[in-house]
Amino acid sequence: MVTGAVFAAISLSKSKYSTKYSYGLFRVEDLVSLAIAVIIAATAVDLLLSIPTYKSTFHLGSGIIQLISVIPLLLSGIVKIVGGRKVKAPSLVSDGYHNYSDVYVGIGVGLGLIASYATGLNTFYYVAVGIAAIGIFYTSVKIGRDSIVGIMDLPKDKSVIPKIDQIVKRNGQVTDVKSIKARWAGPVIFVEIVISVTSRLTIDEAHDVADSIERSVLSEISGVKDVVIHIEPSKSPERTILLPVSEHGRIDERTSKSLNYLIVTVRKGERIATRSIQIPSQDIAIEKNAQRVLSIAKENSVTDALVLETGEVLYSMLTVNHIELWKAISDSVDENIRLFMDGKLNKLKID
Template sequence: MTDKKYVRVRNILICVLVLNWAVALAKILYGHITNSLSMFADGLHSLSDGSSNIIGLIGIFIASRPKDVDHPYGHRKYETLISMAIAMILFFIAFNIIKRSIVRFIHPEFTRVDPLSFIVMFVTLFINVAVMKYEYTKGKELKSDFLIADSYHTGSDIFASISVIASLISIKMGFPIADVIAGFIISLLICYVGVDILKHSSRVLCDYAVIDVKEVEEAISDMPGVIGCHRVRTRGRLDDIYVDLHITVDKDMPIKKAHELSTSVEKRIRNKFSGVTDVIVHIEPS
């Protein structure tokens, strides 16, 4: 991660952190005052957003370090590793919400619903939508695994807030059990987001193919001197892709010309696919 990118991602996270904690504070305090389990649970979820922002700031700081002897490929995967930490936080929060929901189901408590309850939820919902859209857009623009993962985390807040609003309406209509049901729904949504983050992050850490093999083959098939292309492999993050491939050339091609051809192949792939960090071309005689 370049210094410029690190500064941009850091500034985005600080901005999102402030908003997340403001939203969390509003939900937790008013959820506690009104004894609303669903609102309190949603507040904890928002609080986890802020916690993940702090973890993210630490992660991208490490990921921004330059390559060294012990890390010849750089430190960028630390950002992906931190994304998995967010998933673990989500699972922990989901577990605690489920536990509170079970206790509330066994021992029902009165939940107060007033106009301010709806105002708090609608205002925080609007903030969550704005934060998610902003963070996801910037994550795609900067090709940041963490920002994209964190936007999904914030996105789960939106669905959670909608379920809380629905539960408040149900409680107002005389169905207090809706508060417990909403708590369960929120926990399931949180688990779903956690699984999605784990799936994406594990692909990067387990060297899942990033670029389709056929696309790479088609990109260099028309290059003069290239007879064939095979054993194409790609791995890495969207902003840090490593490509290696074998190309077949005329058996009588001079070494110097073969080297120039491999350099041209590397440039073609870098120009064709964004985010490519390194290309290794193995020359084989026909």
């Protein structure tokens, strides 16, 4: 009867009917496993209650037959447990442990009968059966604990969420992992992830980030059925600014042909770092200038550029790479940085 219930649960959880529900009917297997745990516990209680009323017959043959009879039960339990783990069916694994409870009873009774026959005392029978009952209780608790964990949305494997966290953080576009939730339902796991990405990503690019993370989680974490990813824009208070600077320390109107660039990092209205990059004059070439500026911006994680003017090629290359260009109102470096931090500069537009 128990095995029939197990196969019914497995069939239902994998049926087309299960797909009508958001999280399927996988928890039916957890419910069946919990029922099996209760049956196993009842077996142990019944075994203990039968001890005071049992009178040993002191037959050696009875003990030997009892021990031999557990062999098919043991083999059946092993097959169910190994097979259940292979196909990720927790209810089938629980049924295998249910077989083990019968094995414990058989071994306890068999050893008790043999010991009683050898000594003429019922005490050994009672002790052997009591030990078997303890083993049965242990099996019941193990199965019941795993089932309750699944039903109550508790983690069956505490290593899963840290593994998912590592997978998500491998993606260079992710600036923060807000939360990771995993729900176990029978043999499968449903994962929900909330992440922050750079706010300058397009919708298509953010979607590509989500797809990449989803594929990695599904392929690297065993048992994951579905991954839902919520994306939030990053609101980092830190910005890194690029300014083309002339030899006199003013903003150079030749953005792509400048021989000096200033990289300024600001956070919450304060300059926290400044560094200068010099370009050898022999490196200035019309066909390479825009690409060189883009390379400088990428290498220094630039988020914004303050310029007097720029050509269409450089403008396009920077904006495509999510670097915002701001129109400087004068050639004063300090004045324009202050206006940028105060939010008083306008974005550069090219007609």
